[in-house]
Amino acid sequence: MSHHVLLAGTSASLAGRLAAHRLAAPDRPSLLLLLAARSRPTAPGPDTATLRTFVLDSAPGTAPDDPGDRLRVLRLDPDALAGALAAETADEVWCVTPGLDPDPVRAACADSAVAGALLAALPALRTARYVHVGPSGAEGKDRAAPPRPYRELERATVESCLAHGAAWRVLRTPPVIDAAAPLLGECPAGPHHLLGALCSVRSEITDRVPDWFQHHPLRVAGLGGRGLPLLPAGRAAEWLWDAAGPPGLPDGFATLPQPVPTPLEELLPRAGAVYGIDLRPVTGRDGFTAAERLLDLRLDLVRSAAVRFGGSAADGAAEALSVAAQWELFGAVRENQDRAATQTPPQGPTRTVEVAGAPLTLFEVGTARTADQAPLVLINALGQGHGFLDRLARRLAAHRRVVSWQVRGTDPDLPPWDIDHQLDDLRAVLGLTGADRFHLVGWCTGAKIATAYQRRRPGDVASLVFLNATFKQDGLWGGMDTPYERNLEAVCRALARRPEKAERMVGLLAPGSAGGGEKTGPGQDAGVLGVLSQALAEEVRRPFLAPEKLLRYARQLVDLWTLDTAQQAPAVEVPVLFVGSEFDAISSPARARAAARCFPDARYAELAGAGHYAPHDRSAPVAELITEFVRAPERITREVAHPEIRWGVEAPGQEHNPAREAAS
Template structure:
């Protein structure tokens, strides 16, 4: 019988699969489907648009990947921000409502919040929608797989209670994570196999950006895979199982779960995926011989190991698969289903190859799309770069002294879809520039705010830009919404002595000498080699190896302050002036939230000093990136942009919202960094 079905989800992949299944159901001829995607777009995980979702649904409906427009006239796709879902529902009606909240967000806290918001909006709207049936799809979790979040069981209880009160029939379904070649194009990375593929892709890209042929000579070692298997549940099979359990109108109220597929040995999955990505993945018994590259992969595989399951022994493997059953305490319903077969080796090759192809086509260097214009400040031109979109105050990106925009291009490209971004060419080192000290830099920030028509802004300072941002907040407290410090140097005369990196110590000696004897500049040009710095961080830190090599894209940028004697003298005097600035005295008066993002292997700006500086800020959060160097905003732009975006949205919750194994948070119970 024709009806209208509303399928709303925080997983565009699974919700779209269910929409395709509904449109092609033999008993659903003439059924209209509204697919509502409630996904908040973020750096590294862009939410799909209406066209992408509609095309994907049509492809899934054919089963062969070829678009079929026969159901297009019965499909309506709506994309809404999570906080706009309630308003969107006021214009809808539906006899059956699906709420698809499988808990697949990379951040459990962020995902649980978004899933709870969608569930609450749908349950509240059930009477107004005219719904007669409600199907809730949540995660099928175990206590140790990294997905179990008590909020999801609370949502199930809330759904049952709301349906009983409204007189609506209900089904609560659970599903394990899925594998699907279309996940990257929908901006989704479900737990399990997709996180494994992302780990290989991201580590390979980060290393190849430095040494393109490194993988021709070096394997990546992995540990902790023995005896573990990874379930590989095809997304189409999962959608079919969910539809059988909840799509038929005469099913009784109750619980059901899509059976998990038999696990595939994790070592085998890694070997196949490594071959697809051109990486020799070598299992080892322990981590004792790991280098920095191995450590990075190991960290990014952390939740993959949590989502793995023990492999059955030979006797258990030969026994028949146990049928699907209702969870304890739940009402049964529907026929028991046998566990689906795991994705075959041939299927793995096909899916892994398709995922890599999509990652490669969408994961290249992005264009920030910033427009250049010159404004006159103090009688001289100041070059601005601005662009992006987003509500709220803009992000003013303060570059390091003496540097060009190339260091931050990738970061700005990841920020621009979510924020209005403004940066500029820091003055004072070019031959045509007059002497330009810290006070002049503050005047430039004032001028930039006026030029872009902003009363206040979030200030983002990289390297030496952090001290200037702090000084501006004291100069214009009302103009600063928050402070973000990336790989900050808070070097200061007479403070935090003994914490210099080797590069800082050498640079300080050269700059002070040039401040007194500028005529020696030509002889000192070759004493500093910034491109070689960053291979070792704080004293005692392990060697960064290939991750300490400078990206080839920055080879010319790092030489900018050292290209000739006159520029070097100007740069040296700017630094000497900055080192006189007492940021430690200013910091306790900074009333706005501050985020420090530093790197374990920063061999240019001391992470130890940044941690000490963070103690002085009353509302600071400090995040340290493992096996990362000074140029982390360039090397890991999506991760850094995610930190910035979540901090701007919810500064006091950022440590809970961005949880990755490669991030170490230093926050005490009072919220002050330590």
């Protein structure tokens, strides 16, 4: 008789490997795997075909039949799980909620939604046996216990199973490391945070200076007396399968043994070598460069997940992963990180339409998840090409339909193109989408255009997002200009008075080197993080290539500075997200913070170590901020709490940083 099993979880890695073990069991069950995980822009989750292949490839041994005939796979949002369960029955249910999302608050929310839906459906499922898998936490000062919601889930599991007469087992597992995790859209706590930090810092720096790491080591502090347990996911799944035991096993709890931790002082240089980074442990952070401070921030989660040495050894600790196995596993993770990086959607198609008697180029990528899902409309900076926003658009496309267009007004075949013309172009683009409401995302000068449009047609706009916004305005917020803004204003106003000077000023202010090592404040030096990405070398010169282009660009800016956004902002009733950068040497972060205080429902996030081109250089965290904001603006500061993101509009150094506070 077939044994019908339902396995639902938030981790494709662990749930998939457990499904493989259950599928290969002698009773030859039919199995439904429900991956209930919300895909993130930083790491899009697998589709059902990829997950199915992963499960079948992970099955231990060989089966006499085709196990694929007994496997169904569904992938859905955690909030949709209850509806999917309504049509199912299962003799045996596995709930796999190990808290693997990099953000602990978001992880707890998703895991609670999955476990709650399964427990609520127990009577209708007619389940005889229930297995709950969650994160472990040993008693004692040397180990950190999991967040309280996970212990509450365990209590709810036991109570529900007792109430409905189902046999139960509660299993606890330490964080795992899985070479397949990058391809499955996961970054489990501990080892993967380490490898993810190294991968992201290396990518961000070599995008600017490809051979930089051949000449520059990175110092790392705060490693002494700490280590990371390395538990391969395949081994964890095997142990969990054994701990669940046969159907007749008495109800109860079981905790997997945690491997003996490997000291971070040994682990980091080894992992760094895999990424071509010379990592050097030091005792203090004095004199850290911007690049070293960025890596230090991204390693905060690693230090918080590490085990302190010096306490009593845990009973039943497993043998540490060998050095040779570490090299092999780290190399496999990096290889799959590189593969995953190529899996973002390709650049979307372009189409040209006629608007106001002249051609207008549209860029579109992604699709709406539901018929009523509002598109994201990216508003580029005046005079700029789409290259600045291409990476961001492709990351956002995994979750939403994304629309943009080539801003107009610097080409000599058009009449003068003022603010009203820009707003008309935006209205035409929105009309071409066929949607009724939109989330407007304005970069640089696009923020003022987005605000003006919201005041013109408030019913069209669901929310506003401002990226590295410039709110420069005649007669307001004086003294907040960056050096670049002061120079640009002088040139633009001079050209407005004496247009014949355009010939002499071409190329004078192309900001290709404006951020390169430029000091943006007392003691602040961006170093290599201020060097322009090589991919943007041509894009930044677009408005400065010819006298006529420069003249028209200058007139557009002078016109934009007359727009009174401060007067418009208090009437904006939709949620607003500001995203600024610590090292923005083009648009004043101080002015953006001042502008944020004018909007009734605004929140401000600053990216540590980032510059003006953060939508390109930091496309992953920027896309995550946008995606989570438009999904649930009221929860954004809790659900996106990375150490490199500082929340608030307070003076520099006083920002609220939930992740930092939690780690301390």
